[in-house]
Amino acid sequence: MSSQRLSGRSADTQQFEYNTLQGNNIRTITILPLENGVVRCTIMTVDLTSNPMYKALSYTWGDPRPKGLQTKEQAIVEFPIYIDGKTKTVTKNLYDALTRLASGVLVLEAPVWIDAICINQGDLEEKNLQVSMMDEIYKNANMVVAWLGEADGFTEAGLQAIERLASINAGLEPADHAEHQQRDIRSFGLADRQWQGLVAVFCRAWFTRVWIIQEVTLARKMNVIIGTHIVPEDIMRSAATYLARSGLWFKLTRYVLLFSRHPNDLDSNDVPPLGAVIRSLSGLDAGIRMGGFHPKLVTLFGRGNEASDERDYVYGMAGLVKLAQASHREQSEALPPPRYDADVEEVIVDWAKWMVKNMDNYMLFSHVGDETxxxxxTLPSWVPDITTSLMPNTFIYLDQHRQWHPSGEDVAGKLSPVDGSASVQTRAPLFDTVTAVATSFGVMNDEHDYDPVLELIESLRGVTEPYRESSEALACTLTAGITHSHAATTLCAILEAWVLVKADHVISTGRALLDATRRSKWSGLTLLAIRFAGHEDSS
Structure with missing residues (x-):
């Protein structure tokens, strides 16, 4: 394959040039059989509104392997392909996918739409228009082909585990998953290598890419390919459903410790939390179509995933917004159209202004995260940085039935952007005043830095109404008031199990914090000012 690299091509090969697209037109390519190892294809322009037959490729531009195994060369080295006899270069992972498709690993029987080839990435005006149509492109494709990359030493064992979990899930009703949360991992009859393989498959970069959430959710039909292995959609979705709903993924993270220290194996830091893509595979589309998510809040699903262009944290969710708008009882204005010529900060501020318009609560503020x-x-302080994971996780459910009204259930504040600035204004009751702020966990160096937090709690005075005790108020504050489905004693037990750490050093325990609050009476709303922000880990 190395002979096909960019540096090895003929110097006099004519470069491929794009024509101009009009209206609802898109380009598709037909992949020809391999000829002496060379990837060749033809390209044509079709009108998307004429219901053309085509497939769409879902893949990652960079290195497809888990994060800890990725190299820069995998992301930047380019290989030539030939479009109508003219040369165009593509990344290694796309080249591998084209090679496999050209060799017949999957019979396509139709042209293929691939973003890196079918969109002129150098024409920002065209890119803006095509990205705005991305949901229609994937929704109208008769199949989405998900390319996860070439196989490795874990793939075969991992696919065996996926088939096993899919077969278990096939006989379950939705209510049965809660019972399976107590199931011991040794009861599945799978070897350690198969569990390790399962983790290795779901740690591939494809599962962390922000665009994948929309592509999977909108797909009519999907086949997953790893090397020469084809995983049918029903198998992958069923296994993902079991992982998501039984809580098994969190139990599996310890299995990476059994991986050898071979350079091509995984490290525990490479295992991501349960991601939105796995949730997409397990039926996110059904939840959106049933009106289970507010159209504006679905834009937060991509947070914590990866994107080659940070503007895609907004634009990659546009299709889900449209899907939610079609089924939700509260209609909202369209998401701002793609502008890849604008600064990332400007795109995110425009998104945040769109978020607060016509919303009757302050939930967006709880997604801002700690400044560390x-x-x-340079983002305004009220705007969440959605290019990063939310640290710490505020336990906010992205569900319109669990909205947070800090001023009381009957008093809803309303935010509105200030024209010509990056500010917002609101009219709402004054319910509390911030009088002191403790040190952020993100800048603590040792256990002594934790003392100001306890002192601040100790110094707060007030009533705990409507809470029965101060520890319940603390639990309600840290979970942003989501207590209706949990008893206060359960929440307090959860807090007692928390261990706050900095690097490898334990700072304090949740029990010590609760002991401090039980020695005083304070307002849970006031404690919002010192919400646990920036700690490195909690368990």
């Missing part, structure tokens, strides 16, 4: 975890430092 913000990558885009």
């Amino acid at each position: 975890h913000r990558r885009l430092k």
